[in-house]
Amino acid sequence: MHVPDGFFDAPVSVAAGVVAAGAVAVSLRGARKELDERTAPLAGLVAAFIFAVQMLNFPVAAGTSGHLLGGALAAVLVGPYTGVLCVSVVLLMQGLLFADGGLTALGVNITLMGVVTVVVSYAVFRGLLRVLPRGRTGLGVASFAAAMLSVPAAALAFTGLYAIGGTADVSLGKVVTAMVGVHLLIGLGEAAITTLTVGSVAAVRPDLVHGARGLARPLLIRHADGSTSTVPGAVPAPAAARSTRTVWAAGLAAAVVLAGVVSFYASADPDGLEKVAGDQGIAAKEEEHGLSSSPLADYGVKDITDARLSGGTAGVIGVGLTLAVGSGVFVVVRRSRRPESVSATGA
């Protein structure tokens, strides 16, 4: 899945590079909190592990074999920040020394295989752990789902980037079907192997599985007279809640800047397919898209005539809408879970 040079046009490569650099900068800060001054040796060794495990081939059938991508595995085992760092370093070294993945596509590769897989898998993993029963089964199911969804999510993100700045003229429908179809299958393999690996680590050193922290039952002492007491010190205290407001604000600002400013440069010419369609007169026959009368059709705002301003405004509105829908889903999920947690503490 390493993207070579020349696959995406220069503006998209640069924009993805900016996103990747931002994600790595955030992870550098976060990883210091996850590992403090042990960050460099531990993250380095975990990166070496991911590098090695990508070489471990898993036979599928009849002579074909696949290998692990490792984003979800890293997120579950060492936490999201360290995970992003490890995968990014592996990709950087593969690009520089092993010519695996293009140098200009480094930003794209880190964004897709490092950031998207780790963030999606960790979000799914955390979300499921809250719902599922505690214990090894819950851990297994959560890591399976996390790894399985992370691979097609990266494929979808690839398609999104391709729609903005792909250099080949393949219709988006074909790309989506091919990429997501193939990667659903790859995701199944990734999920099975990630689950097996996490399970085997959790069986021997449960304290090393970052995602399973806080899942350990408190040590229960049964006294001679039949009474029981728990040892409070056995459970590591959860990390102090930090204000996430700065992270949110920075992320929102970056998204607005990218959508509003960078998007003019991303695709000044009409998209290749639209151009060919126009040249060949196919466009005259093509049916209007169901939403083409919507105010955001063709990524421009209708009543604004300046193309740049219009495209930028559409991008900003798009980010706003996505944020609104995302927060809406989040609020609904949280509200529906609240009564459950109340009854759990009450019981």
Place this chain on the structure above:
Amino acid sequence: MGAGHGHRLYRHAHSRVHTLLAHCKLAAVFGFVLVVVATPREAMWAFALYAGLLAGVAAYARVPVTFVLRRLVFEVPFVAFALLLPFVAEGPYTHVLGVSLSESGLWGAWNILAKGTLGVAASVLLAATTELREVLLGLQRLRMPSLLVQIASFMIRYGDVITDEMRRMRIARESRGFRARGVRHWGVLGKSAGALFIRSYERGERVHLAMVSRGYTGSMPVIDEVTATAVDWRRAAALPGAALVVCLTGWILL
């Protein structure tokens, strides 16, 4: 303990390209690849000139062309994709040997093949003329965050150790009659990967303790402060500069 003194891709020789400071070389390769990607795909002659430039650098660095060509097999996966493009892309079709191929697909395939191959060849040349340690020092001098450089250097230093660990586990499995044939054997391989993670993580903890006992406080001391002179930068700029001229000519002539 520790990795060998060179990596498989490094080719020892004495040339101006080998002795050029690593950060100048890294900047030159990045600049070159960026210029190649920004070249219009219709200017086919430009890509021939780029290939000529790279061949010139290879000759100057005394890296045999066969060595570079053999390393180009890394790009095999995306060659397959590029060859598929003319069959799946849209647009006007042309007939070649009785097969109908999409014109824009042919252009897309050419675009990815040419730019991808040049990119791979440039990084192969970089890896062939620069030692691992130099690459890491170069990244540090290019102001990459030092924590990231440290992580990368630990990864490189212990990469061979971890890979060897994996090889020993494979030999242990095979000497007990195990052969991975299908999905049924994933359990064993997954457990191996788990064991490998525990060994890597514990080794990381031991390495950290050993470093702390020798006075490590979270950052590595810089012992050689080398600054590139204008001459170094001018030498490094030769390749991307020439490529930029070709690229601009390509845009003007188009």
